[in-house]
Amino acid sequence: MKILYCRHNDVRLGFPVSCLMISLLGLSTVPQSHAQWTQFGGPNHAFKADTPALANSWPTQGPSKLWSRELGDGFSTILVDAGRLYTMYRAKEMEVVVCLSAETGDTIWEYAYDSSPLKGHWDEFGRGPRATPLLVDGLVYSIGVAGMMHCLDAKTGKPKWSHDLSSEFAATILEGGYASSPIEHEGKIIVLSGGSKQSIIAFDKTSGKVVWKSLSFANSYSTPVVMRIHGEDHIVALMGTHLIGVDPNSGELKWQFAAVTKVEENAPMPILVAEDTILITARHVGTRCVKVNRVNGKFEVSELWSTRKVRVYHGSVVLVDDHIYTSSSANPPHFLAALDTKTGKVKWRRRGLVRANVLYADRKLIILDANGELALATATPDDLVIHSKVKMLERFAWTAPTLVGTKLYLRDQRRIMALNLGL
Numbered sequence: 001m002k003i004l005y006c007r008h009n010d011v012r013l014g015f016p017v018s019c020l021m022i023s024l025l026g027l028s029t030v031p032q033s034h035a036q037w038t039q040f041g042g043p044n045h046a047f048k049a050d051t052p053a054l055a056n057s058w059p060t061q062g063p064s065k066l067w068s069r070e071l072g073d074g075f076s077t078i079l080v081d082a083g084r085l086y087t088m089y090r091a092k093e094m095e096v097v098v099c100l101s102a103e104t105g106d107t108i109w110e111y112a113y114d115s116s117p118l119k120g121h122w123d124e125f126g127r128g129p130r131a132t133p134l135l136v137d138g139l140v141y142s143i144g145v146a147g148m149m150h151c152l153d154a155k156t157g158k159p160k161w162s163h164d165l166s167s168e169f170a171a172t173i174l175e176g177g178y179a180s181s182p183i184e185h186e187g188k189i190i191v192l193s194g195g196s197k198q199s200i201i202a203f204d205k206t207s208g209k210v211v212w213k214s215l216s217f218a219n220s221y222s223t224p225v226v227m228r229i230h231g232e233d234h235i236v237a238l239m240g241t242h243l244i245g246v247d248p249n250s251g252e253l254k255w256q257f258a259a260v261t262k263v264e265e266n267a268p269m270p271i272l273v274a275e276d277t278i279l280i281t282a283r284h285v286g287t288r289c290v291k292v293n294r295v296n297g298k299f300e301v302s303e304l305w306s307t308r309k310v311r312v313y314h315g316s317v318v319l320v321d322d323h324i325y326t327s328s329s330a331n332p333p334h335f336l337a338a339l340d341t342k343t344g345k346v347k348w349r350r351r352g353l354v355r356a357n358v359l360y361a362d363r364k365l366i367i368l369d370a371n372g373e374l375a376l377a378t379a380t381p382d383d384l385v386i387h388s389k390v391k392m393l394e395r396f397a398w399t400a401p402t403l404v405g406t407k408l409y410l411r412d413q414r415r416i417m418a419l420n421l422g423l
Contacts, residue, residue: 035049035050035404036080036081036082036404037049037078037079037080037081037402037403037404038079038080038081038134038135038136039079039132039134039135039181039183039184040077040131040132040134040181040183040223040269041223041269041316041400042402042403045183045223045225045269046318046319046360047316047317047318047357047358047359047360047400048318048359048360048361049359049360049361049403049404050361051361051362051403051405051406051421052362052405052406052422053362053422053423054361054362054364054376054406054421054422054423055376055421055422055423056364056376056387057376057387057388058376058387058388058390060390061390062374062388062390062392062419063374063390063408063419063420063421064419064420065417065418065419066103066407066417066418066419066420067104067105067417067418068105068415068416068417068418069105069415069416069417070414070415071087071089071098071411071414071415071416072089072090072091072096072128073089073090073126073127073128073413074087074088074089074090074126074128074129074130074413075126075128075129075130075179075398075399075413076088076089076128076129076130076131076132076133076399077132077399077400077402078399078402078409078410078411078416079132079133079134079135079402080102080402080404080407080409081135081154083101083102083103084099084100084101084102084108084154085099085100085101085102085105085409085416086098086099086100086133086135086140086154087100087132087133087411087416088128088129088131088132088133088142088144089128089129090126090127090128090129090145091112093114093115093116094112094113094114094115095112095113095115095128095129095144095145095148096110096111096112097110097111097112097133097140097142097150097152097157098110098111099140099154099157100416102404102407102409102418105416105417105418109156109157110157111150111152111157111159113144113148113150115144115145115146115148116146117145117146117177118146118147118166118173118177120175121145121146121173121175121176121177122175122176122177125176125396125398126396126413127145127177128145128413129142129143129144129145129177130145130176130177130178130179130221131143131144131178131179131180131181131182131223132181132223133181133182134181134182134183134184134189135154136184136189136205137205138153138154138155139151139152139153139154139160139205139206140152140153140154141182141189141205142182143165143178143180143181143182143191144178145173145177145178146166146173146177146178147164147165147166147171147173147178148162148163148164148165149162149163149164149165149182149191150162151189151205151208160206160208161207161208162208163203163208165178165191165193165195165201169193169195169198169201169213170193170195170196170198171193171194171195171219172193172194172195172199172218172219172240173219174219174220174221174265176221176265179221179267179314180192180219180220180221180222180223180224181223183223183224183225183226183235184205185202185226185233185235185248186248186249187204187205187206188202188203188204188205188211188248189202189203189204189205190202190224190226190235190248191203192219192220192222192223192224192237192239193213193219194217194218194219194220194239194240195213195216196216197213197214197215197216198213198214198215199214199215199216199217199218199219199239200213200214200215200217200224200235200237200246200251201213202248202251212250212251213251214246214250214251214252214253215244215246215251215253217237217239217240217241217242217244218239218240218241219239219240220237220238220239220240220265220266220267221265221266221267221314222237222238222239222266222267222268222269222270223269224236224237224269225237225269225270225271225272226248227245227270227272227278228272228275229245229272229275229276229292230275230276230292230294230299232254233248234246234247234248234254234292235247235248236270236272236278237270238259238266238268238269238270238280238282239266240265240266241258241259241260242256242257242258242259242260243256243257243259243270243278243280243290243301244256244257245292245299254299255292255299255300255301256301257290257301257303259280259282259285259288265282265283265284266280266282266283266285267282267283267312267313267314268280268281268282268312268314268315268316268317269317271317271319271324273289273319273322273324273341274341276291276292276293277289277290277291277292277304277341278290278292279317279319279324279341281310281311281312281317281324281326282311282312282313283311283312283313283314283330284311284330285311286306286307286308286309286310286311287306287307287308287309287310287311287312287339287344288303288304288305288306288307289303289304289305289306289341289344290302290303290304291303291304304344305343305344306344307339307344307346309328309337309346309349310326310328310337310339310346311328311329311330311331312326312327312328312329312330313329313330313355314329314355314398315327315329315355315356315357315358315400316357316358316359316400317358318358318359318360318365319341320360320379322340322341322342323338323339323340323341323347323381324338324339324341325337325338325358325360325365325379326339326358327353327354327355327356327357327358327367327369328349329354329355329356333351334351334353334354334355334356335349335350335351335352336349336350336352336353336356336358336367336384337349337350338379338380338381338384340381347381347382348382348383348384350384352386353367353369353373353375353389354369354370354371354373355369355370355398356368356369356370357369357398357399357400357401359400359401359402359403361403363378364376364377364378364387365377365378365379365384366401366403366408366421368392368393368397368399368400368401368410369397370395370396370397370398371391371394371395371397372391372392372393372394372395372397372412373389373390373391373392374389374390374391374392374393374401374410375388375389375390376388376389376421392410392417392419393410393411393412393415393417394412394413394414394415395412396412396413397410397411397412397413398412399411399412403421405422406420406421406422407419407420407421408420408421
């Protein structure tokens with residue numbers, strides 16, 4: 001019998017599915033004056049935060065720690081909404097979607113289900129979930145490491161609907177596990193599958209029914225993005241071998257651009273750097289800018305430039321004006337880099353932080369590297385100035401930071417914590 005679990009005040013109880021109970025704590029009534037973090041990458045998937053003034057440097061021991069607690073294995077980033085945090089982790093053979101108090105880190109509810117990684121999964125970096133949940137209109141959408149997808153009530157954790165992307169849609173689950181995060185467009189939840197004639201699927205956000213499924217592109221670890229190009233919405237996805245643009249209403253292919261790699265493991269999201277220009281970067285592809293032209297009512301894609309001097313494995317990329325700031329982390333030596341999106345010219349490269357994620361706020365970069373080093377820096381096209389650096393987490397701290405107001409939320413494979421970056 002499949003067993004689901006709930007957790008209340010750190011006490012774990014098991015119930016048969018037929019008599020599932022969900023534990024509850026009251027909703028926070030703290031007013032929210034800053035943009036919340038309800039999807040992978042935060043507002044606009046940009047890894048940028050609307051914040052008040054942040055401290056310009058930190059004490060030797062690092063920024064003030066508000067709380068810290070144990071969590072399970074996983075790399076899902078942390079969502080924030082109305083005083084609550086949402087993320088995922090693994091507890092033995094159970095995958096868990098968890099809701100925590102943003103103020104204390106205490107568990108509000110958990111939804112756990114049996115799900116093991118599929119055959120061939122790389123266990124070297126753990127077996128926990130990789131994808132980040134999505135919050136839309138009081139619902140949480142999650143996808144686990146083996147492609148188990150759930151829609152849950154954000155207030156209670158009560159399940160609304162679910163799909164097994166692998167068994168139902170022949171989803172391609174790569175060796176590193178399913179890692180693409182769901183996105184929303186006009187009442188539809190969009191996910192990458194990689195299945196034949198169903199490599200992208202749109203589900204009705206309320207019922208979970210398939211609205212459309214289409215195309216036959218190899219899957220990737222990347223999260224799709226809705227972009228406004230030539231006055232139309234496009235779902236833009238960096239699949240295993242191609243960058244594609246898809247009609248969000250029908251699933252029809254609008255355009256494609258070959259981004260073939262010797263290993264189909266593209267991970268970073270594509271970035272719209274101008275009205276019709278998209279930047280992609282990946283471990284084996286390097287970094288490229290392509291232009292989407294509209295000719296006689298049809299879309300055509302041409303490459304503007306490419307470079308292999310910056311190759312992002314799976315970290316975040318921040319666009320500020322005409323430059324990106326990121327961690328080139330395909331192979332050692334690892335370094336932070338600034339790159340001009342108009343020309344493809346690398347402006348600078350700096351060693352010292354390994355396979356890092358970056359976040360931009362208050363004209364500063366917050367940098368978390370894979371070894372748990374947290375840094376505060378100022379980045380310009382001319383230079384990178386690091387103001388503070390301190391070790392806060394342990395190895396394989398691959399989860400991108402989340403910032404709402406002055407509160408920074410971090411996790412590694414063992415712990416989750418909240419820091420205050422205010423003045």
